[in-house]
Amino acid sequence: MEKPDLKKPKTWAGGAPAVASSMKHVIGRDGPLRGPRALLELNQIGGFDCPSCAWPDPDDERSVAEFCENGAKAVASEAMPAHVDRDFFARHSIDDLLARDDAWHDRQGRIAEPMVLREGATHYEPISWDEAFQLLASELNGLESPDEAVFYTSGRASNEAAFLYQLFARAFGTNNLPDCSNMCHESSGTALKQSIGVGKGTVTLDDFLEAEVILCVGQNPGTNHPRMLTTLEQAVKGGAKVVAINPLKEAGLTGFAHPQKVSGMLGKATSLASTYLQVRVNGDQALFRGIAKCLTADEPFIAAHTTGHDAYRRTLDATPWDRIEALSGISRSEIESLAGLLASGEKRVITCWAMGLTQHRNAVATLREIANVHLLLGAIGRPGAGLCPVRGHSNVQGDRTVGIWEKMPESFLAALDAQAGITSPRRHGHDTVASILAMHRGEAKVFFALGGNFAQACPDTSFTAEALRRCRLTCHVSTKLNRSHLVHGRRALILPCLGRSEDDAGRFVTCENSMGVVQMSRGTLKPCSDQLLSEPEIIAGLAEAVVGDTGKVRWRWLAEDYDRIRDWIEAVVPGFDAYNRRARQPGGFYLPNAAKERVWQTESGKAEFGCDDLDAFDPGEGRLILQTLRSHDQFNTTVYGNHDRYRGIANGRRIIFANPDDLKERGIGPLEPTRITSYAEDRTRTVEGFLAVPYDMPRGMAAAYFPEANELVPVGSVAEGSGTPTSKSIAIDIAP
Ligand SMILES: Nc1nc2c(c(=O)[nH]1)N[C@H]1C(S)=C(S)[C@@H](COP(=O)(O)OP(=O)(O)OC[C@H]3O[C@@H](n4cnc5c(=O)[nH]c(N)nc54)[C@H](O)[C@@H]3O)O[C@H]1N2
Ligand SMILES: Nc1nc2c(c(=O)[nH]1)N[C@H]1C(S)=C(S)[C@@H](COP(=O)(O)OP(=O)(O)OC[C@H]3O[C@@H](n4cnc5c(=O)[nH]c(N)nc54)[C@H](O)[C@@H]3O)O[C@H]1N2
Ligand SMILES: [Mo]
Numbered sequence: 001m002e003k004p005d006l007k008k009p010k011t012w013a014g015g016a017p018a019v020a021s022s023m024k025h026v027i028g029r030d031g032p033l034r035g036p037r038a039l040l041e042l043n044q045i046g047g048f049d050c051p052s053c054a055w056p057d058p059d060d061e062r063s064v065a066e067f068c069e070n071g072a073k074a075v076a077s078e079a080m081p082a083h084v085d086r087d088f089f090a091r092h093s094i095d096d097l098l099a100r101d102d103a104w105h106d107r108q109g110r111i112a113e114p115m116v117l118r119e120g121a122t123h124y125e126p127i128s129w130d131e132a133f134q135l136l137a138s139e140l141n142g143l144e145s146p147d148e149a150v151f152y153t154s155g156r157a158s159n160e161a162a163f164l165y166q167l168f169a170r171a172f173g174t175n176n177l178p179d180c181s182n183m184c185h186e187s188s189g190t191a192l193k194q195s196i197g198v199g200k201g202t203v204t205l206d207d208f209l210e211a212e213v214i215l216c217v218g219q220n221p222g223t224n225h226p227r228m229l230t231t232l233e234q235a236v237k238g239g240a241k242v243v244a245i246n247p248l249k250e251a252g253l254t255g256f257a258h259p260q261k262v263s264g265m266l267g268k269a270t271s272l273a274s275t276y277l278q279v280r281v282n283g284d285q286a287l288f289r290g291i292a293k294c295l296t297a298d299e300p301f302i303a304a305h306t307t308g309h310d311a312y313r314r315t316l317d318a319t320p321w322d323r324i325e326a327l328s329g330i331s332r333s334e335i336e337s338l339a340g341l342l343a344s345g346e347k348r349v350i351t352c353w354a355m356g357l358t359q360h361r362n363a364v365a366t367l368r369e370i371a372n373v374h375l376l377l378g379a380i381g382r383p384g385a386g387l388c389p390v391r392g393h394s395n396v397q398g399d400r401t402v403g404i405w406e407k408m409p410e411s412f413l414a415a416l417d418a419q420a421g422i423t424s425p426r427r428h429g430h431d432t433v434a435s436i437l438a439m440h441r442g443e444a445k446v447f448f449a450l451g452g453n454f455a456q457a458c459p460d461t462s463f464t465a466e467a468l469r470r471c472r473l474t475c476h477v478s479t480k481l482n483r484s485h486l487v488h489g490r491r492a493l494i495l496p497c498l499g500r501s502e503d504d505a506g507r508f509v510t511c512e513n514s515m516g517v518v519q520m521s522r523g524t525l526k527p528c529s530d531q532l533l534s535e536p537e538i539i540a541g542l543a544e545a546v547v548g549d550t551g552k553v554r555w556r557w558l559a560e561d562y563d564r565i566r567d568w569i570e571a572v573v574p575g576f577d578a579y580n581r582r583a584r585q586p587g588g589f590y591l592p593n594a595a596k597e598r599v600w601q602t603e604s605g606k607a608e609f610g611c612d613d614l615d616a617f618d619p620g621e622g623r624l625i626l627q628t629l630r631s632h633d634q635f636n637t638t639v640y641g642n643h644d645r646y647r648g649i650a651n652g653r654r655i656i657f658a659n660p661d662d663l664k665e666r667g668i669g670p671l672e673p674t675r676i677t678s679y680a681e682d683r684t685r686t687v688e689g690f691l692a693v694p695y696d697m698p699r700g701m702a703a704a705y706f707p708e709a710n711e712l713v714p715v716g717s718v719a720e721g722s723g724t725p726t727s728k729s730i731a732i733d734i735a736p
Contacts, residue, residue: 004642004652004671004691012255012269013222013646014069014229019259022072025640049521051078051156051500052635054391054514055225056205059587068226069259070632073640077480078499082529083109084481089124098486102456102639102707105481111496113531119491129533132493133545139446139473139491140546146173146425148445150435153179153404154452155393156500158509158521160565161535162395164558165450166403167568168543170413171422171550175429176444179404180452181396182432183459187358187722188389189400191367195375195608197601198594200397202386203350204515208235210384212348213341216273217245217284217370218356218728222252222646223632225354225390229256233270241341244273246356247281247627247697248657251646275338277330281625281701282617282729284357285366286327287335289614292316292373293324294339298347301378305598308609312372315611327616329698347377348384354392356627359728361617364721368610375607381598391514392636394500398512401591402569406431415572421551431723432458436715439467447474447489450535455484456637459713459725460685477538482637497535502527504534507562510583512591518576519588536562619700619731620679624662627728628706628713637707644705652691656734657703660694668692668736676704679731680714687711692734702732 052074088108094117097105116127116135127135140149151169153162169177181189189199196202208214208231221228232242233256244253253273258264279287293316302309321332328335342349351370357363371387379385391397403412406429413424430438436458438444447454447468458464468474471489478485479499485492498504501523508522533541540559549555558564563580570579575591582589594600600607619625630636631644631653643650647657656674668674671691678685690704697703704712706727717726 004655005650006670006693007648007650009249009648009696010251010646012257013252014226014259014264015257015267015269016259016265017645018069019265021645022069025073025076048500048523049394049511049519050074051394053225054394054397055227056513056515056517058205070223070226070635074635075501077106077638077640078501079525080109080528082112085112086126089115093122094486094488095122102483102637103641105483106638106640108481110479110499110528111481111494112529114496115494117488117492124494127493129541132495133541135491135493136473136475136542137545140172143445147176147427147429148443149174150176150178150430150439150444150447152432152435152447152449152452152454153177153399154450155180155396155399156451157399157535158395158511159398159402159518159569160509160562161450161539162399162404163402163565163569164536164539167416167420167553168539168547170416170424171420171543171547171553173425175406175408175425175427176435177404177406177429178432178435179396179399180393180457181400182723183457183725183727184355184392184396185358185389186724187363187719188353188367190722191364191371192387192389194602195368195371195610196380196387196595197607200516200593201388201514202380202593202596203388204590205231207350207384207386208232209238210348211235211240211350212345212384213241213243215243215245215349215351216253217351217353219352219354219390220246220250220252220629221390222250222256224392224630226252228390229272230258232256232272233258236270236272241275242273243275243277243338243341245277245279245284245287247278247701248703249276249278249696275341277334277338278698280327280329280616280698281627282360282362283328283330285362285369286324286614286616287330288366288369288373289316289319290321290324290328290330290332290335291339291342292369292376293319294336295343295373295376297376298378302375305600305607306375306609307604307606308611311611312609319614323614327614342377347379349374349377349379350384350386350388352388352390354390356728359719359724359726361717361719361726361729362612362615363719363724365610365612365615368612372609375609380607381596386596389514394513395511397514397516398510398518401512402573412572419568419571420553422553433715433718433723433725436464436467439471442470445472447471449476449484451477453482453484453637455487456482456707456710459710459727460715461707461711463715477535480638495538496529496532497538498523498527498532501525507534509562510566510588516591516593517588518583518591520583536565617729623679623731623733624658624700624702626676626678626702626704626709626712626730626732628709628730629703631705647695649693653705654690654708655693655704656690657693657695657697658734659697659699659701662699662702663692663694666734666736668734670694672736674734674736676712676732676734678712678714680717682714682716685712685714702734
């Protein structure tokens with residue numbers, strides 16, 4: 001990689017540069033121009049669901065192409081021709097491919113046909129679908145217990161694929177169903193379930209237009225949820241105040257130029273955040289406790305709907321301001337004025353958040369503190385107010401709804417058993433981190449992934465790689481080549497599937513967005529290869545070979561017509577009444593959300609104030625807190641390019657951002673190579689050659705890109721209560 005180039009970070013997102021960048025990605029790909037046509041169908045009613053993020057589409061009208069630069073990149077990447085075939089693998093050995101970087105892997109195109117890596121081989125070779133299923137069956141049925149297999153899911157799988165997949169895992173006999181959510185919004189689900197009885201957000205897009213104040217905490221929407229900026233712009237123009245809480249000044253939070261409007265194309269940006277608090281990393285629990293301390297409770301709401309207020313009030317009174325200021329890095333007067341803003345008017349307040357809050361040791365406690373603030377204000381379950389975890393993968397929420405979880409409740413398992421005539425196991429399965437540990441110990445021996453890139457997405461890269469290498473078989477259902485195909489078990493399979501944008505013999509699937517809307521997604525592009533199967537077809541083939549038709553389950557019959565799978569989902573999961581009819585109605589339908597109706601499905605039957613110990617991550621004397629984050633040119637582990645336009649970085653991914661004074665103190669100049677060491681209870685971990693970038697952020701903080709920095713994330717360091725790796729609070733030091 002060339003030497004990176006540093007420019008001044010941007011102060012607004014979108015506009016003409018965003019359009020130019022998307023066009024480069026869409027038109028710059030070789031092969032037939034599948035990209036532009038795909039873009040026209042993106043997120044249109046009756047078109048396909050954007051594979052990039054889970055931000056909802058407007059319920060009524062949609063502009064031609066709800067424009068989004070990163071959606072365009074995702075579609076362009078999926079619309080590439082299928083050049084990764086038997087000739088490709090004959091030319092490139094595993095070692096050769098391992099030496100290439102992630103962006104190179106993505107540029108090679110789509111995977112064209114099923115491939116196998118035989119024991120001891122150096123190259124993948126072609127295999128027929130039938131032989132691949134037989135290989136899986138012999139490995140899976142040769143295990144001593146079904147719990148020696150792990151079935152991972154990434155959040156792009158449709159409801160139909162995900163439902164069939166969990167049915168297969170449970171019919172086979174295990175709840176080992178880890179998913180990317182374990183590394184993502186698990187903390188949100190855990191906290192919200194405890195506080196308000198539903199592990200999902202409580203707002204819709206319309207609420208944003210009625211809100212008076214919108215808090216954006218620990219998220220970077222300009223890059224990761226670009227269509228959210230359109231919503232924020234509308235809200236601001238309608239008089240709402242946006243408050244950003246983020247250690248970094250992110251361009252997408254300070255301003256937005258709408259790329260579909262003339263003013264936006266001319267670079268006329270709307271200012272977004274009217275208040276920007278550069279909180280210390282992991283200082284949010286303290287900040288929200290400070291806000292709560294200033295608020296007078298909405299007494300009628302508290303009396304009618306909540307429990308635990310008195311104990312929480314005593315906790316607030318007992319928390320001194322100097323501690324709140326020290327942990328959050330925000331002054332009492334700033335906190336008081338923010339609290340004043342929230343309490344003014346009709347308290348129509350929405351709080352949005354993403355990975356800046358969920359990937360810390362005390363993430364669940366932090367999110368409960370935020371829920372407490374909403375309970376004090378009564379700002380939940382009424383128009384313009386509520387809680388909004390902004391989901392990542394486009395169907396990560398739906399996958400969980402239809403059963404992808406290592407610990408689905410008894411009500412779900414009982415309904416599944418009744419419908420399918422099977423007996424699901426009741427022992428909880430492994431989540432993501434537990435799966436890594438089980439494979440590393442040699443207790444889990446077959447790893448199967450429905451999408452994703454486990455080797456790169458998981459913490460502790462070398463440790464996770466060793467865990468995968470100890471397996472007897474690793475198998476990936478994938479669209480694009482990635483490192484998880486190369487960090488393999490004794491034998492390995494790659495099973496190529498259709499992408500969202502491709503015609504699946506006229507069939508459609510459904511996805512649930514961040515706001516609980518279930519909608520159809522129908523691809524229309526000609527599949528890039530005639531060797532591909534759909535995900536439900538692959539799961540049916542696998543299930544038939546491994547467990548065979550069982551109870552009332554006829555695998556091939558179910559996968560033939562997705563209406564049948566939807567009928568089964570309707571029979572098992574509450575809220576899907578008339579699923580097949582309502583999936584066909586334009587715009588889809590909302591799933592019920594009890595908390596939104598002020599029905600609290602908690603143990604006490606009330607919304608519960610949490611009373612957790614106040615805490616913030618302490619990296620130790622002289623050390624920094626490292627957070628790992630996304631650049632503007634990637635979708636998780638898929639790296640489209642090496643730039644991070646809004647942060648002013650051209651051509652660099654192995655870089656470390658830090659406060660200029662922290663770098664100076666260590667004798668490190670701009671773009672000088674550094675060695676980074678992370679500290680954990682078990683051992684230290686070190687990476688070399690990350691170039692230093694002085695950046696506007698609080699003292700004691702640092703940031704580096706995911707997945708390059710995952711080597712530094714200790715596998716044993718997880719959020720309390722949710723098990724999410726603490727990818728945003730890692731104790732490190734940097735040396736020249
Ligand atoms: N283009 C694109 N879109 C994506 C993705 C992608 O990779 N590329 N990924 C998708 C997925 S799966 C997800 S989960 C989402 C992720 O969306 P984000 O959560 O926005 O992603 P990150 O880059 O991890 O950003 C974390 C943000 O939190 C801030 N932050 C870090 N620590 C703290 C803290 O302690 N407190 C506060 N207040 N802020 C903090 C960081 O400065 C950064 O702005 O995006 C989804 N959409
Ligand atoms: N250090 C650190 N680690 C993190 C994070 C972080 O912020 N910091 N973020 C975490 C988060 S929020 C998440 S969600 C995880 C993401 O973890 P994953 O979901 O496992 O990773 P992705 O990079 O999204 O997966 C990309 C791969 O999915 C495959 N794919 C794409 N489309 C399809 C499809 O339609 N079908 C199938 N079957 N396969 C497809 C492609 O082969 C592609 O290579 O990473 C987590 N890891
Ligand atoms: Mo995510």
